[in-house]
Amino acid sequence: MTKICRTDMAKLYFYHAPMNSGKSMLLLAKAYNFEERSIPYLIFKSAIDTRDEGVIHSRPLGDKPCLIIRKDELFSEKFDCYNTDVKWILVDEAQFLTAAQVDDLSDLVDYAGINVICYGLRTDFQTHLFEGSKRLFEIADSIEEIKSQCDCGKKNIFNARIDKDGHVVTEGEQIEVGAEDRYKSMCRRCYKDSVK
Ligand SMILES: [Zn+2]
Numbered sequence: 001m002t003k004i005c006r007t008d009m010a011k012l013y014f015y016h017a018p019m020n021s022g023k024s025m026l027l028l029a030k031a032y033n034f035e036e037r038s039i040p041y042l043i044f045k046s047a048i049d050t051r052d053e054g055v056i057h058s059r060p061l062g063d064k065p066c067l068i069i070r071k072d073e074l075f076s077e078k079f080d081c082y083n084t085d086v087k088w089i090l091v092d093e094a095q096f097l098t099a100a101q102v103d104d105l106s107d108l109v110d111y112a113g114i115n116v117i118c119y120g121l122r123t124d125f126q127t128h129l130f131e132g133s134k135r136l137f138e139i140a141d142s143i144e145e146i147k148s149q150c151d152c153g154k155k156n157i158f159n160a161r162i163d164k165d166g167h168v169v170t171e172g173e174q175i176e177v178g179a180e181d182r183y184k185s186m187c188r189r190c191y192k193d194s195v196k
Pocket residue numbers: 150151152153154186187188189190191
């Protein structure tokens with residue numbers, strides 16, 4: 001009988017969702033599940049700025065510490081990936097990863113046999129793919145959508161940035177530090193209506 005090497009079974013997963021759809025909660029639920037089953041895992045979050053304190057926030061499940069990965073770092077440099085018990089890696093804010101970091105994650109899957117689940121947004125406030133999400137759509141083994149509903153009942157697709165008067169903003173930097181609470185997820189139709 002041929003022995004199946006565990007490196008053949010690992011996968012790169014991408015769970016994408018609009019903002020405020022419970023991504024962090026799903027990530028933490030996965031983490032608690034690993035803990036219950038004594039499965040070694042790591043949580044990473046991609047840092048958008050130096051203030052990032054290395055915590056996954058979730059109101060229902062409480063906060064959990066995580067490792068931070070900066071744009072100029074690779075996952076394979078952050079721990080001894082070829083000599084580890086770690087079986088799973090969970091990555092939050094995966095939209096902010098660089099393409100090189102996503103490729104590096106795929107190497108952990110293919111050569112170190114570590115399963116990787118990335119959680120992230122599909123598109124930015126201007127409705128275009130983030131770099132990390134684009135690369136994940138290109139190379140992930142499995143892609144799943146976490147769904148949430150717009151006020152009108154349709155599925156949320158976009159993450160609109162809202163100004164202090166409550167209007168949708170269409171100009172600006174892709175990542176605006178400190179603006180994390182000024183987003184509203186919307187369906188495509190409601191987004192179009194609100195930028196008219
Ligand atoms: Zn809508």
